[in-house]
Amino acid sequence: MIGSDGTETQSEPAMSWREGYIAVDWGSTNRRAYSVDADGQLVAKIEDAKGVLTVGAGGFERAAAEIREALGDRAMLIAGMAGSNRGWREAPYVDCPADAQALSQAICWVEAGRVGIVPGVCQRGASADVMRGEEVQALGAVAAGLVPEDGLICHPGTHAKWIAMRDGRIDAFRTMMTGEVFAMLRDHSILAAQIGGKVSADDSFAAGVADALGGADLLASLFGIRARHLLGGGRNDARYASGLLIGNDVRTALPGRAAGGTVALVGAPALCALYSAALGQMGTVGHVIDGEAAFLAGIRRITEFL
């Protein structure tokens, strides 16, 4: 194999990927490793809390060896925060629009042709944005036929990501601090005592979504939760606050979007259900897809270019 700088060569390492491999989704707080056989079938998996922040600098060789001990001595392709500046090796971002071939060519090799880290994807300029991990799921979702080539994918969570596909490539995306801001408000703000409860898509949630879709300002509406509480509210504040934030997220990511479209949702089922409800309020269908299947299909697609 010849590296992108033309200096690194190796005899036929690519063959090993056809014989099966280990795919690792290595995030900040968790890791999931999958053993895939020569037929592309998942044969074993492990999942634990040894995320990048727990493993820490210097711990990755050992942490990767543990994966091999559990799943066998196979070539390994890793995606997610393991490729960040707090991870094993920093894998520089690939610019949008990005496809599986571009990611494959930019793999950061820890062990040439044998242990690689898939780069994240970035957008530069006025809409500067970054992702690490979601790009594999997005490309895999299209490869597996879960999402159309020009589909829209939403990954709700701490940093919610909306990814617009075009001709099967990642064309553009937008990240919103939705989940993180909700957690800060719940844990640290004047609203803490009010919004700690369980959230579900009830009338209070719908009222928050409706206010957000109607253009209400987020920071004013949030103080309104406090005011309504003091004045005798009668509304579930946690659900209203969640509806406000998720509604703001949906409104922003789909500006001027005609009703009737579809958004593929990848994430925790309870959170996807809230996003589906919010999308439904604007006439858009939220369709939950299998994130694990998307990830495995994405890694498989990337190995096809090795």
Added chain:
Amino acid sequence: MIGSDGTETQSEPAMSWREGYIAVDWGSTNRRAYSVDADGQLVAKIEDAKGVLTVGAGGFERAAAEIREALGDRAMLIAGMAGSNRGWREAPYVDCPADAQALSQAICWVEAGRVGIVPGVCQRGASADVMRGEEVQALGAVAAGLVPEDGLICHPGTHAKWIAMRDGRIDAFRTMMTGEVFAMLRDHSILAAQIGGKVSADDSFAAGVADALGGADLLASLFGIRARHLLGGGRNDARYASGLLIGNDVRTALPGRAAGGTVALVGAPALCALYSAALGQMGTVGHVIDGEAAFLAGIRRITEFL
């Protein structure tokens, strides 16, 4: 004096207010007490950190006695969080539109005609909102000629308040969690390491204001700060973030407002300077007024109805 319910009477207590009084601006974290003589002149003041949260339930009698020991045994009118459910006595809110007479009639008397707490002002319904303390400054600012009878007043801070006056009354207002959200982002978010620096109205601040005025979504733009940092930004992140939040505040409070108007700013000088800069970017003049003078004029106006 005959109370609003017609039952409470007392022989000529109102006279005492013409002989001078003590005005107290008693907030959550600080208190300021002013001794005013029969001519309405300020003769002495004290200021300390014995705010409502420090004094706590049961401590107010003693805390008020301290003020009298320092400033003399005079009738006392108190405004601010001392009238909240965490304060000395809860003084129920007066509804908008509100003037000095309405506040005066709704004073919560701790000692009849002698120690009173000025109520806050509220808005009910879809735009539920509350204030405690700013109403005295707003009415006083008009009474003192610092703000026109139909002026717009902004109190920047933890919970930034925008107050629209009409015919000298508080007609409507809007509170935004601008300062609190900035502090949470600085102390608890993924942006913490980036936005801790000193803020001033430089080019980075102006860029944040411009993005906000242009309609950028707050939660997406905030993540953009992280992304730009990872991609090699070259911008001052603390100032950009502050510009984004203050710009969002200004945009929301003045929707569709024609350029060329004036907003009176009451608050900490450094923060008022940032708001002036943001207002200036949309062609509106921010005019800093003296909050202490406004408060004293407001209390004086309220005593005129006793």
